[in-house]
Amino acid sequence: MGFACLADSDSGVYGSGDPLIKDVIDVIEGSLKDGITYQIGYEAHPRIHLLNDDIPLFLRSLYLEYASLIRPWEWEADAPGRRDTPETTVGPAAYEFFEHIGKVACDKTFEEAVFLQRVRNMLVMEIGGQLWLARATPRAWLQQGKKISVKNAPTYFGTLAYEILSDADHGKITATVEIPARKTAKDVILRLRHPKTAPIKSVTVNGKPWQDFDPKQEIITLKGLTGTVAVIATY
Numbered sequence: 001m002g003f004a005c006l007a008d009s010d011s012g013v014y015g016s017g018d019p020l021i022k023d024v025i026d027v028i029e030g031s032l033k034d035g036i037t038y039q040i041g042y043e044a045h046p047r048i049h050l051l052n053d054d055i056p057l058f059l060r061s062l063y064l065e066y067a068s069l070i071r072p073w074e075w076e077a078d079a080p081g082r083r084d085t086p087e088t089t090v091g092p093a094a095y096e097f098f099e100h101i102g103k104v105a106c107d108k109t110f111e112e113a114v115f116l117q118r119v120r121n122m123l124v125m126e127i128g129g130q131l132w133l134a135r136a137t138p139r140a141w142l143q144q145g146k147k148i149s150v151k152n153a154p155t156y157f158g159t160l161a162y163e164i165l166s167d168a169d170h171g172k173i174t175a176t177v178e179i180p181a182r183k184t185a186k187d188v189i190l191r192l193r194h195p196k197t198a199p200i201k202s203v204t205v206n207g208k209p210w211q212d213f214d215p216k217q218e219i220i221t222l223k224g225l226t227g228t229v230a231v232i233a234t235y
Contacts, residue, residue: 025049046118051127053217055136055193062118069097069111123148126156129186133162133177134193142166142173143195158182168195168235175231177222188222190231198235206230 025045046061097111122136134148141148148164158180165174173192179185192200199215205222206229213220213233222229 047121050118050121050125050136053135058122058136059138062122066097066115120153123150124153124155124160131155131157131160131180131185131188133160133188133190134164135189135191137191137193139193139195139197142168142193144169155180156183157185162190164192166195168198171198171235173233173235175233177229177231179222179226179229181226186223188225190220190222191218192220192233193218194235200233200235202234204232 025048046058046065049055049058049061097108097115099108099111123134125132125135133150137148140146142164144166146166148162150163151161153160159178159182160180161178163176167173173194175190175192177188177190179188194200200213200218200220201215203210203213203220205220205225210220210231212223220231220233222231
């Protein structure tokens with residue numbers, strides 16, 4: 001299953017849409033329970049799902065894999081067998097990750113780093129010359145009155161900030177985006193995953209009608225803009 005890690009937009013070995021990688025993903029999905037693999041930090045199928053814009057499968061992989069690896073307790077530093085048994089645990093929850101589903105080698109830097117990378121890509125992701133915002137956030141995050149906020153996020157194009165506020169019950173979701181200034185992105189793509197999958201009917205950007213949006217993909221393309229941008233999507 002580790003062969004799946006060859007599929008990465010940066011490696012240049014196989015693209016996420018390559019037929020061979022699709023076959024590998026089919027094997028993973030077909031032969032393993034819920035697509036969970038043995039050592040998830042080394043497996044790339046969540047990222048492949050994300051690159052292929054299959055958000056439900058990406059989120060399922062993210063949640064189920066880490067639910068199977070996280071160890072939400074703290075243990076005594078010198079306790080015998082401390083990596084394998086909960087009997088010697090003390091103190092508050094530490095929320096560290098095991099190396100693999102065998103429940104050994106806790107507090108693994110690599111697994112924790114990959115988790116942060118996947119959460120980061122959920123919120124901010126560069127794909128070629130494009131900068132994606134909220135590409136894979138759960139729909140529940142934009143239920144009525146909820147907010148998604150990202151601040152001081154480093155990207156290839158410069159520091160990014162954005163905030164999305166839901167008024168979904170009244171047919172509106174608003175966003176404020178601070179476009180990175182260091183390097184111009186080909187496109188800044190904002191995704192608004194409506195909690196009830198309602199399609200976008202109209203968009204304004206900085207108070208003016210904006211036609212560059214795709215209701216099917218739930219995206220608004222902010223092209224040729226700089227500084228702080230105010231977006232209103234109506235449903």
